[in-house]
Amino acid sequence: MDSTQWFTEEWAEQGSAISLKTVQILHSEQSPFQRIDIWETETFGTLMTLDGLVMVTSRDNFIYHEMLSHPALYAHENPQSVLIIGGGDCGTLREVLRHKEVQHAVQVELDERVTRVAEIYFPELCASNHDPRARFHFLDGIQWLKDAPDESYDVILIDSTDPVGPAEGLFAEEFYAQCHRALRVGGVLAGQTESPLFHLPILQRVHRSLKAVGFAAIKTLQFPQCTYPSGWWSVTMAQKSGDLQLIRSENPAHWNDIETRYYTPEIHRAAMALPRYVTRVLAEQPPTT
Numbered sequence: 001m002d003s004t005q006w007f008t009e010e011w012a013e014q015g016s017a018i019s020l021k022t023v024q025i026l027h028s029e030q031s032p033f034q035r036i037d038i039w040e041t042e043t044f045g046t047l048m049t050l051d052g053l054v055m056v057t058s059r060d061n062f063i064y065h066e067m068l069s070h071p072a073l074y075a076h077e078n079p080q081s082v083l084i085i086g087g088g089d090c091g092t093l094r095e096v097l098r099h100k101e102v103q104h105a106v107q108v109e110l111d112e113r114v115t116r117v118a119e120i121y122f123p124e125l126c127a128s129n130h131d132p133r134a135r136f137h138f139l140d141g142i143q144w145l146k147d148a149p150d151e152s153y154d155v156i157l158i159d160s161t162d163p164v165g166p167a168e169g170l171f172a173e174e175f176y177a178q179c180h181r182a183l184r185v186g187g188v189l190a191g192q193t194e195s196p197l198f199h200l201p202i203l204q205r206v207h208r209s210l211k212a213v214g215f216a217a218i219k220t221l222q223f224p225q226c227t228y229p230s231g232w233w234s235v236t237m238a239q240k241s242g243d244l245q246l247i248r249s250e251n252p253a254h255w256n257d258i259e260t261r262y263y264t265p266e267i268h269r270a271a272m273a274l275p276r277y278v279t280r281v282l283a284e285q286p287p288t289t
């Protein structure tokens with residue numbers, strides 16, 4: 001009998017799926033918010049899924065975490081105060097804290113269990129959790145931003161799951177309006193915005209919403225992420241004032257001291273180049289009603 005086990009995440013509406021060969025399941029629980037599973041895989045290291053969706057693997061999470069954090073932080077002149085919404089596995093937080101300009105990094109994650117489980121199974125992602133600049137709040141990020149004082153953050157990073165269920169509100173215009181209000185002048189927002197192949201309507205909606213709430217510049221970055229739907233992913237950045245053209249890492253003084261595996265200043269610039277079909281859709285005018 002073939003005892004090989006595969007974890008599969010199916011994307012029914014796309015007629016497609018990702019499978020990872022597993023060795024064993026290491027942990028499984030139903031938190032108050034979702035099902036959390038941890039697998040040992042044969043070739044991707046440890047895998048965390050939430051409600052059956054791939055969140056991180058040891059092998060490829062560095063691409064996503066670096067692209068969510070470094071472009072946004074390097075697009076800001078002096079990112080002192082950073083807010084992370086979601087990001088319970090702490091991989092984004094670790095990247096943020098590599099920047100010595102950062103004085104406070106506040107992480108607001110709904111599900112404390114994701115962080116507690118990550119501390120056990122992804123200790124490398126949680127390596128900076130005891131940095132004195134880090135603060136954790138296990139609360140609803142949407143409410144957190146409603147309560148946030150005006151102009152209180154330099155950078156807001158949205159490290160969410162797909163826009164279904166609790167994360168849906170993190171892709172909504174009302175939420176972006178609160179982010180805009182809570183950002184200081186020149187502040188930068190960056191959020192994960194799904195696959196440029198499978199989820200282009202989401203990207204289009206995000207661009208329209210960010211524009212509608214008053215962001216001065218909006219840019220999508222694209223990069224490979226082989227364990228997410230379609231294997232190709234995006235982050236969208238928006239700046240309150242400014243044009244997102246600053247890439248501080250192009251100045252070696254701001255760059256040499258940070259260890260990255262994927263990000264380089266060249267990657268930062270190159271990732272903002274978008275395929276023609278994407279640019280066309282993003283440039284379409286919203287229907288007037």
Ligand code: AG3
Pocket residue numbers: 009053054055056087088089090091092159160161162192227228229
């Ligand atoms: N953020 C999850 C991106 C969405 C993945 N979607 C999917 N597998 N259907 C992951 C959190 C990493 N810190």
